[in-house]
Amino acid sequence: MEFSTRVCFTWNAAGTGMLMDKPDSSRTQCDRQRGRMQFLVSLAIAIWIAIGTRHALAITLSRSDALKIGKRIWQNECNGxxxxxxxxxxxxxxxxxxxxxxxxxxxxxxxxxxxxxxxxxxxxxxxxxxxxxxxxxxxxxxxxxxxxxxxxxxxxxxxxxxxxxxxxxTVDFQTEFLIARLQSSLPKMLAEAAPTNRPNIERQFERVARTPQGCYALVDYVNFKGEGV
Structure with missing residues (x-):
């Protein structure tokens, strides 16, 4: 079974660039809420497509959380x-x-x-x-x-x-790419595991990946240490 690595975040131009604190834009509160909702919906759909219905991974990262992951990796790996x-x-x-x-x-x-x-x-x-x-x-x-x-x-x-x-x-798009790689790694890990161990591996992977801190840890490990398969 093929697994796509594409994740379609809906970041607009105001969200691209260096991961530094930015002042509030002139958009209304309604616009900001709509943008956040569009981001979460598109992310959920992309995850479902990327991993497939059998291994649907419930990662629900907000745009802000995803950017924090990228900023942290940038700081750790490139001194920011x-x-x-x-x-x-x-x-x-x-x-x-x-x-x-x-x-x-x-x-x-x-x-x-x-x-x-x-x-x-x-x-x-x-x-x-x-x-x-x-x-x-x-x-x-x-x-x-x-x-x-x-x-x-x-x-x-x-x-x-x-x-x-x-x-x-383009640090934001690099972060998106890293998260996509993380998502595509689960089916590979499950394929290498004994059938009796797969349900537990999937549960533990999902448990860790669903929080921003856990997702960061997995992204960091998979990207710099490998998938272990």
Whole structure:
């Protein structure tokens, strides 16, 4: 059975960008309530589609809670800085981009880790995000920097600055992508478990994932440690 990883949050333009505190907009209270209701309804529908009727996971995150998860990951993984959104660790053969350290391999390089940055870009494309030229090529072309040394030399280049700004402006969509990956991981875990253990695993997964703190813990673990399958 195939499980879609797409989650359709209904964040508007006012909700995109860096995960910083923002002043109240000029919208009326009615508009805000309607927006929250649209978010929760669309999230519930997307979860039902993403996981299927057999493994319907009752994650009900508000837009605010989802953004807090993204902000916390950004702080923990990138020190909450724009510069931290682009890195290439010593001893690795790939760039790590965004709050989730999404992997982008240069030409001719592969490794034990799944390449995730092109998938993130594809996800953003389906969500209607306007991509910069460098990012738009990620689905078709390898990382433009062939080594860590070349990547480090380009730190002050205009191309790198634009990449960082794009990643800072789309932290909300990166969070959405991470949550989608979490949701799609449950069927994989259940498939690897003994049939007698599956009901309990599903119950415990749902119990933890239904709270903002638990969802954050699962997103963080699945993204940085793997699904364990």
């Amino acid at each position: 800085t724009i510069a931290g959104l682009t890195s290439w660790n010593e001893g690795e053969n790939f760039a790590s981009l965004g709050i989730g350290h999404f992997i982008w391999y240069p030409k001719g390089q592969r490794g034990p880790f799944e390449e995730s940055f092109p998938k993130l870009v594809g996800f953003m494309t389906t969500r209607g995000v306007k991509l910069r030229v460098l990012v738009a090529r990620a689905g078709e072309q390898p990382c433009p920097w062939s080594s860590r040394e070349e990547f480090r030399r380009a730190q002050r280049s205009e191309e790198m600055k634009q990449l960082r700004q794009f990643l800072a402006d």
